[in-house]
Amino acid sequence: MPELPEVEGVVRGLAPLVEGRTIKQLSVSDTVVTSKSAGKETIIKGKTVENFLQDMEQMQIQKIVRRSKYIYFHLQKQDQPHLLVSHLGMTGAWFVVNSPDEITEEKFRKHAHIFLEMEDGGLLVYSDIRRFGEMRLLQSEDDFPPLLEMAPEPFSEGALEHFLEMAESMKYKGKQIKEVIMNGKVISGCGNIYATESLFHMNIHPGRKAERISRKRKILLFQEIVRVLQESIDAGGSTISDYRSVNGNAGTMQDRLHMYSKKICTACGKPTKSMQIAGRTSVYCPACQR
DNA sequence: AGCAGCGTCCGGCCGC
């Protein structure tokens, strides 16, 4: 389940392989064609398959950057800038190969959906087992307003201030802290894994109301989130279920997790508990976290 | 207007 560190790993892998290259032609899987013609919004959002294929042709990939959990492909065609925004959903992955057979893991090979063929050879493939991922071709961020509402990058100046302002606003102060920190308008890139870990390290119960946490502890919590995200980036992300970096590479952060998917608290040895917060399973230690 | 809650997009995996 890719969160900020995993997406960062994908971007770092992808950028040197495809920046500067031009998409000669492209295709999508029969599955996507069939689903889309049945009226579904499978992977390719806000465009027909036909228009997507036509518009993407001859695009030059200028730059690839991460923004929150999204991958931004800055593109250009006939001097016009475009932006391909890719979200990996639960099970999305990118591969740079010569042929789809080179995708070694069967489930990713079997669920390869978008094929971008480069002018100078090589194939950029998007695979997505559950098809929860998204691909949007825009002129710029302005074409898709939710992107404009994202919180600043957590490592950037102003991110802490933004977090405090949001968390202390009327809208969020009555909400459970885990829901607040997993909200992309409050903090960028913190999903279930890193929210769970940060709250555990801070001994904060995930169900505690935001307003019942002092400003001082909120600041420490924010700093802990940033630290955990950075630790995970340095470890290459967490390889959990279907996350893969470019070409199927794996990270090691899953070995450094202390609470996410644990049955026993790694601090006190007592059994953990789990509750639903904003519809998501939230694991915590009732003894350590208050 | 704004918000809570649900629907959407799915296959893997678990338990019976």
Added chain:
DNA sequence: TGCGGCCGGACGCTG
């Protein structure tokens, strides 16, 4: 072995 139920980012819709 077959099969129903559960899981989940984030937008979009509904009441």
